[in-house]
Amino acid sequence: MTTHYAIRKFNFVSLISNLVTVLQGLVFCFFSISSFAQVSDDAIAQVDQNGQWLSYGRTHNETRFAPFEDINDSNVQELGVDWFIDLPNDVGLVSTPLVIDEVLYFVGTMNIVRAVNAVSGEILWTYNPRVAEEIAGKKKVGWVHNRGLSFYGDKIYGATWDGRLFALNYKTGEEAWITRTFPIDSALYITGTPKAFKGKVIIGNGGTENGPTRGFITAYDAETGEEAWKFYIVPGNPADGFENAAMEMAAETWTGDWWTNGGGGNVWHGFTYDVEMDALYIGTGNGAPWNASIRSPEGGDNLFLCSVLALDPDTGEYLWHYQTTPGETWDYNSNMDIVLTDLEIEGEEVKALLHAPKNGFFYVLNRENGELISAEKYAEANWASHIDMTTGRPVEIPGARFDNNTVKITPGPLGAHSWHPMSYNPNTGLVYIPTIHWGVEFSDEAYDEGFTANDFEWNLAVDWVGDLDYEISGSLQAWDPVEQRQVWEVDYDHMYNAGTLTTAGNLVFQGTAEGNLMAYDASNGQALWEKDLGLGISAPPISYKIDGKQYLSILVGWGGGGAAGLDRDGSTLGWEYGKHTRRLITFSLGGDNEIPEQPAPSFPEPLVDTGFQIDSDLATLGELAFANNFCGGCHGTAAVPAGMAPDLRASPILLDQQAFYSIVRDGALVSRAMPAHPDISDADLESIRHYIRQQAINAQRQ
Numbered sequence: 001m002t003t004h005y006a007i008r009k010f011n012f013v014s015l016i017s018n019l020v021t022v023l024q025g026l027v028f029c030f031f032s033i034s035s036f037a038q039v040s041d042d043a044i045a046q047v048d049q050n051g052q053w054l055s056y057g058r059t060h061n062e063t064r065f066a067p068f069e070d071i072n073d074s075n076v077q078e079l080g081v082d083w084f085i086d087l088p089n090d091v092g093l094v095s096t097p098l099v100i101d102e103v104l105y106f107v108g109t110m111n112i113v114r115a116v117n118a119v120s121g122e123i124l125w126t127y128n129p130r131v132a133e134e135i136a137g138k139k140k141v142g143w144v145h146n147r148g149l150s151f152y153g154d155k156i157y158g159a160t161w162d163g164r165l166f167a168l169n170y171k172t173g174e175e176a177w178i179t180r181t182f183p184i185d186s187a188l189y190i191t192g193t194p195k196a197f198k199g200k201v202i203i204g205n206g207g208t209e210n211g212p213t214r215g216f217i218t219a220y221d222a223e224t225g226e227e228a229w230k231f232y233i234v235p236g237n238p239a240d241g242f243e244n245a246a247m248e249m250a251a252e253t254w255t256g257d258w259w260t261n262g263g264g265g266n267v268w269h270g271f272t273y274d275v276e277m278d279a280l281y282i283g284t285g286n287g288a289p290w291n292a293s294i295r296s297p298e299g300g301d302n303l304f305l306c307s308v309l310a311l312d313p314d315t316g317e318y319l320w321h322y323q324t325t326p327g328e329t330w331d332y333n334s335n336m337d338i339v340l341t342d343l344e345i346e347g348e349e350v351k352a353l354l355h356a357p358k359n360g361f362f363y364v365l366n367r368e369n370g371e372l373i374s375a376e377k378y379a380e381a382n383w384a385s386h387i388d389m390t391t392g393r394p395v396e397i398p399g400a401r402f403d404n405n406t407v408k409i410t411p412g413p414l415g416a417h418s419w420h421p422m423s424y425n426p427n428t429g430l431v432y433i434p435t436i437h438w439g440v441e442f443s444d445e446a447y448d449e450g451f452t453a454n455d456f457e458w459n460l461a462v463d464w465v466g467d468l469d470y471e472i473s474g475s476l477q478a479w480d481p482v483e484q485r486q487v488w489e490v491d492y493d494h495m496y497n498a499g500t501l502t503t504a505g506n507l508v509f510q511g512t513a514e515g516n517l518m519a520y521d522a523s524n525g526q527a528l529w530e531k532d533l534g535l536g537i538s539a540p541p542i543s544y545k546i547d548g549k550q551y552l553s554i555l556v557g558w559g560g561g562g563a564a565g566l567d568r569d570g571s572t573l574g575w576e577y578g579k580h581t582r583r584l585i586t587f588s589l590g591g592d593n594e595i596p597e598q599p600a601p602s603f604p605e606p607l608v609d610t611g612f613q614i615d616s617d618l619a620t621l622g623e624l625a626f627a628n629n630f631c632g633g634c635h636g637t638a639a640v641p642a643g644m645a646p647d648l649r650a651s652p653i654l655l656d657q658q659a660f661y662s663i664v665r666d667g668a669l670v671s672r673a674m675p676a677h678p679d680i681s682d683a684d685l686e687s688i689r690h691y692i693r694q695q696a697i698n699a700q701r702q
């Protein structure tokens with residue numbers, strides 16, 4: 001009886017356990033169908049990721065390392081176009097796509113999000129946050145492009161130029177929620193990737209030099225969009241009380257009435273979540289205004305400018321910081337990407353944080369406590385001789401601070417490395433850094449302590465010009481973070497080359513300003529493959545694997561500072577607005593699709609002999625109006641464009657007052673990313689017209 005019972009009991013248990021197995025199977029089955037669209041922190045932290053590309057820098061460690069060997073150093077020559085899509089209405093493309101559950105998501109010009117079948121390229125849905133209409137007349141500063149999206153849980157997160165943060169249903173692209181992160185009429189903007197992790201999504205903003213700005217980062221509940229916490233980067237007016245103890249500590253490093261000019265520190269890029277330490281690292285911005293002797297007249301380090309700042313991800317509380325450029329005065333922000341790995345240094349395993357900010361030094365920090373492990377120059381940097389390892393501070397060259405002086409400084413304000421992401425390959429142990437080589441001349445002779453920052457002006461309190469003696473160039477370098485030395489370098493003629501991807505196939509991929517997608521041997525820098533894509537590349541490539549096949553995808557659409565014409569280099573490439581088709585291109589081994597050839601680089605001819613009578617007084621006023629209305633942000637400094645918008649010197653629209661007004665004031669081309677300016681005065685419109693016509697004649701004379 002007992003035995004019998006035991007057998008029956010056994011059978012019963014076995015039945016239950018069988019049922020459980022069946023149920024588990026069902027659950028497993030359910031999850032394997034839908035799990036891709038339930039992106040968790042664990043999933044993002046994994047190196048394998050089931051062949052996908054789940055977040056901006058692929059894993060939470062932001063290494064941009066794809067662990068696939070199918071495409072490798074011995075067969076990369078067989079790489080060909082698998083599929084591509086034309087994006088005829090896009091202009092600047094700088095973003096990193098994501099791939100989840102065989103769908104590729106990317107953000108294009110004016111923050112338009114698209115979901116695309118990652119195997120065929122078929123467009124599944126499009127979300128348009130209608131940015132040009134939103135900013136009309138209210139926001140004169142910003143950029144047409146954005147660096148990326150986040151996927152977390154079952155939602156996609158993005159942010160808009162005008163300061164909105166949105167969550168989308170991943171299947172349909174419908175808005176789950178949308179929230180404003182700062183007032184529309186403030187002199188701030190967003191170009192950054194919201195970082196979603198641990199049930200939150202965080203976003204900062206740019207605009208340090210466009211007003212009396214005080215940088216901050218805000219965390220929102222990923223499900224609801226409710227604000228969870230906010231952390232200011234620099235202290236406000238002590239009379240108003242400090243938000244937290246960290247602000248009180250920071251205030252001791254500022255002097256004078258710093259808060260009247262904002263202080264700056266805006267965080268527009270460089271967010272990394274450390275799963276092991278449960279810490280959020282953010283790279284912080286430069287000072288507002290740039291000139292430290294005006295910003296903080298009695299000196300001081302000006303915390304937390306130009307720092308790696310560690311915060312508690314749940315509460316936003318301060319954990320630790322390391323400041324790369326104390327009392328910065330050259331626009332040397334530390335907003336560049338922050339990469340995490342473990343390194344063996346002098347026989348010890350170190351939880352390392354790698355950072356190559358604008359100032360030209362490569363930093364290895366201990367992410368357990370923020371201590372400096374090592375720092376060496378990765379590019380020409382004449383402002384400091386070295387980093388003192390006992391104090392952790394740079395040793396500045398006397399005279400590098402341009403107090404009432406003119407001084408040649410390298411790197412220039414775009415830095416030796418900007419937002420174009422670096423990548424880290426654990427197999428080679430090397431970091432691949434898109435490097436910029438240039439210098440500028442700073443002079444603050446025209447500025448005094450009476451300076452005040454105003455919204456929508458360039459509040460630098462220092463003048464700078466590209467140092468014309470200095471040969472501008474770019475390079476890709478492989479950097480050994482343990483030995484702090486360069487292992488190999490490839491030179492480029494132009495400075496604005498794109499971010500990198502490295503793979504387990506011993507490869508490094510990078511797009512160049514000249515329009516080539518390059519593959520290098522990751523260990524020695526030998527060029528193994530190149531493909532001319534006919535248009536400057538500004539976005540980093542990604543790689544993913546579906547059904548055992550490895551793909552490589554890249555957005556081709558000249559964008560960023562080079563395309564905005566911030567300096568002369570971008571305007572020399574010939575990426576004339578409207579000539580070259582923007583594309584998303586995906587490669588695979590043996591891919592045999594042909595992309596239509598792009599037109600050769602070209603430079604529009606300025607219109608002359610038009611009969612337009614230039615009033616030179618109006619033209620002089622127009623120079624200021626053109627700058628103050630930030631027309632140059634897209635149409636190029638001094639109306640010399642570099643691809644982000646048409647060359648107005650060649651435009652017949654300038655000859656027709658009505659047409660000009662209807663485009664610039666009424667927004668006739670809003671749908672094509674030319675913002676409306678409903679509040680612009682007739683006087684400004686007319687003077688801008690005369691200024692541009694004069695620039696056309698001047699260009700002809702050269």
Ligand code: HEC
Nearest residue numbers: 629630631633634645646651653663664669672673674675
């Ligand atoms: C956000 C970027 C941006 C800003 C800022 C901007 N523009 Fe534009 N603009 C564009 C783009 C892009 C086009 C081309 C639209 C198209 O494809 O038709 C354009 C077109 C134009 C045109 C028509 C040119 C032609 O030949 O079709 C004029 C005129 C113009 N802009 C003037 C201005 C002026 C003046 C300002 C400052 C008040 C300004 N824009 C600010 C992006 C911008």
